[in-house]
Amino acid sequence: MTTAKDAEGIDLDIKDAIEGYERFRMEFDRDKAFYKSLATKKQKPRLLWIGCCDSRVVPSQITSADPGELFEVRNIANCVPPSFAGDEAVGAAIEYALGALGVDDIVVCGHTGCGGIQALAEPLPPETDAHLGRWVEYTRPAHQLVAAARVPEDERSLATIRAHIQFQLDNLMTYDIVARGVAEGRIGIHGWLYDMEAGEIRAYDPKTGAWRCLLDEGAGA
Template sequence: MTTAKDSSGIDLDIKDAVEGYERFRLEFERDRTFFKNLATKKQKPKLLWIGCCDSRVVPSQITSADPGELFEVRNIANCVPPSWAGDDTVGAAIEYALAHLGVDDIVVCGHSGCGGIQALAEPIPPDQEAHLGRWVEYTRRAHELVAAARVPEPERIGATIKAHVQFQLDNLMTYEIVAKGVAEGRVGIHGWIYDMELGEIQAYDPKTGAWRGLLDAVGAP
């Protein structure tokens, strides 16, 4: 595949990023005090957001969060490897958020049309995509559950996305710092799914096992 370039030979994707940076610099100058405070004061995020790295799903846009309000972990298919899995990336962020930043709510957010969830549907070439193949194994339990439940094919991906989020909530509880915080009532864990076509979030209710609209689930006016 040939990289698209403009008439002066500059990569168009890089040019777009540079132009975006120029716009940000103007915004920075307009609100320099806000950004200075971000840089000089300790961060105090409201949520630890564990989401998919899909470029179409932007947590700060969905929640209208300002810089400094979300502590984000984004990876393929919003996975939370269990504490014994040997993957320190997510675990380190969980421990840092709770122990050092004072975060007391963790959101695991999946989304409709997740390519990471669908990846197991087709063979993954081990010689070219070994890392991807190992990573999406974290979604297998959800696939197996949905298959065992004989969910109709048209509904299978959506059901798998939901089941996967529920399994990640279980995985969160394998971390001692999370389990202790939840047991003591200091930490809340939340399973959400963002529908890209509707712009809506559904929230998982662990008491009933049902998924409801987020505003309804939290009793928003």
């Protein structure tokens, strides 16, 4: 694949990033007091957001969050490996957010059209995508559940995405700091699903098993 360049031979993707940075610098200069406050005060995010790293799904845009408001963990298919799985990155972020930063709400947010979920429907060659192949294995329980339920093919993708989010909520509870916080009523965990076409978030209600519009009364509780 040939990298697109401008007339001066500059990579267009890098040029776009530099121009974006230039616009940020203008914004920074306009609001220096805010950015100085961010730099000099301890961060106090309101949510631990565990979401997919899909470039089309931007947590701060979806929630209209300012810098400093979301503590984000983003990976392929918004996975929360269980505490015994040996993945340090996600576990460390969970412990730091809850223990050091005092975050008291965790959102696991998946999205429609998730390629990470789709990956197991079209198996990856392990010799060429070893790391990716191992990672998307975390989505297998959802695939197995949906297959066992004999969900119609045209509904299977959405059903798998939803089931995967529910499994990640279960995985959160394998972390002692989460389980203790939930049991004591100090920590809330929330499963959300972002519909990219509709621009709508649906929240999972563990009491009823329903997925309700986040703007419905009580859906985000």
